Amino acid sequence: MSGAVERTGAATAPALTLAPGDLHIWVLPRPWTHTDPAPLPVGELDDGERDRAAGLTRTGDRVRYLSAHVALRRLLSAYTGIEPQALRLGRDRCPCCGGPHGRPVLLGRGRETAQDWPQFSLSHSHQVAVVALAGATVGVDVQRVPPANAVRLCLPDLHPAEQAELAAVPGRRRPAAFARLWTRKEAYLKGLGTGLRRDLAADYLGTGAPGPARRGTPHRPAGWSVTDVPGPPGHATAAAVRTPHHYRTVVRTLTADCLHAEDATELIADSRARVHRVPQTAARRSQK
Amino acid sequence: MEQTVPLHLRGLPDPDVLRAAGIDVRTRIIERYICRQLEPYLHVPPAHRISTDRSLRSQGVDSITALALRRRLVTALGVDVPAADLLRDDSVTEVAALLAGLVTPAQDVPAARPAPAVPGAAPVSVPAARTAPAAETGHDTPAERPRLTAVARAVR
Numbered sequence: 001m002s003g004a005v006e007r008t009g010a011a012t013a014p015a016l017t018l019a020p021g022d023l024h025i026w027v028l029p030r031p032w033t034h035t036d037p038a039p040l041p042v043g044e045l046d047d048g049e050r051d052r053a054a055g056l057t058r059t060g061d062r063v064r065y066l067s068a069h070v071a072l073r074r075l076l077s078a079y080t081g082i083e084p085q086a087l088r089l090g091r092d093r094c095p096c097c098g099g100p101h102g103r104p105v106l107l108g109r110g111r112e113t114a115q116d117w118p119q120f121s122l123s124h125s126h127q128v129a130v131v132a133l134a135g136a137t138v139g140v141d142v143q144r145v146p147p148a149n150a151v152r153l154c155l156p157d158l159h160p161a162e163q164a165e166l167a168a169v170p171g172r173r174r175p176a177a178f179a180r181l182w183t184r185k186e187a188y189l190k191g192l193g194t195g196l197r198r199d200l201a202a203d204y205l206g207t208g209a210p211g212p213a214r215r216g217t218p219h220r221p222a223g224w225s226v227t228d229v230p231g232p233p234g235h236a237t238a239a240a241v242r243t244p245h246h247y248r249t250v251v252r253t254l255t256a257d258c259l260h261a262e263d264a265t266e267l268i269a270d271s272r273a274r275v276h277r278v279p280q281t282a283a284r285r286s287q288k
Numbered sequence: 289m290e291q292t293v294p295l296h297l298r299g300l301p302d303p304d305v306l307r308a309a310g311i312d313v314r315t316r317i318i319e320r321y322i323c324r325q326l327e328p329y330l331h332v333p334p335a336h337r338i339s340t341d342r343s344l345r346s347q348g349v350d351s352i353t354a355l356a357l358r359r360r361l362v363t364a365l366g367v368d369v370p371a372a373d374l375l376r377d378d379s380v381t382e383v384a385a386l387l388a389g390l391v392t393p394a395q396d397v398p399a400a401r402p403a404p405a406v407p408g409a410a411p412v413s414v415p416a417a418r419t420a421p422a423a424e425t426g427h428d429t430p431a432e433r434p435r436l437t438a439v440a441r442a443v444r
Binding site: 056095198221 | 329339342343346347348350351352353354355356359360370371372375408409
């Protein structure tokens, strides 16, 4: 964690903790529409988040953004014991240019470090918002399966081996395969903090297994564990963790009650988990 | 002198015609082209329009849509901006002005350069068989961005 959390809120013992090697994924599936749902506790957000939401043209986009950020703060609260509105969110430096648009981070008032706080990443698309938390640098991405035309236009920007893999997929299934690959790539780029500023062809995030049977298949980025995450139909989700010790992925669904309850910490802590263990061979392969 | 753009314009004019037009007209043509390209992706109702005063991101453009738009702009205009620049806070008009400033008869396409070194990132080995034009990184340096933004804003 690049900064410590400002402890001006009523700090309590965290309701949730991350074991070493854990990746926690929270999925918020909601039918965000063109009408406002029940009022959201937007008082928990900061001015920047409210301004950003107000600038969104479409009501559905605005409600999804607000819901995702309320969810993010409430989850971070459950993992830190700090009240949602007392958390200060900011941006790390961009590793490409040094500008203030790198990975989102928890900001502290001082320069003290707090290694025990979780790292996090947020993504939302169409009818899903996803929050990832880990003890190491993490990126997450969710993407609605795009139309075939958009896939065709985006394909030339990918790594040649990724292009070849997708070309081998029958046309009807190609958009879904592209969405899975794209979320792996964007999760990795978000983890790096570069986003789309990094050349999309520079890294291989395909599914080909290196080895004698697939001679020439490139390796995924070294030192990163990149995982497909099960989620709602019509969307793809993936997460990337910068760690050589990623043992398991815990996926939970965040219910609408967790957005609207006055104190959602207990609801969040009681959410049922689906656990996916990462095969050690896969973890080792990602380190090469 | 203010030049007019035909309202029935459905696509882009001949590249030579576009390049010969004044910067204001070029900006307006490209602005409309961007809006038309995005309408199907953003499911804009017939009675509504994409606002040229607002940013693409604020109107629902995500990373894949930005990348698809970038590809269309490369094909149609022969100029390139990084997809990341399409997702900044610049309005549609500012993006169009940026592109209009790059559409010149003596355009030099910048040579490709490798992705920047990023701590924690895998070493970059740009594939030789890449099929896309490699110019998308040509304008994405901190030193060049202010100049491009200045071009975009000067026309507004």
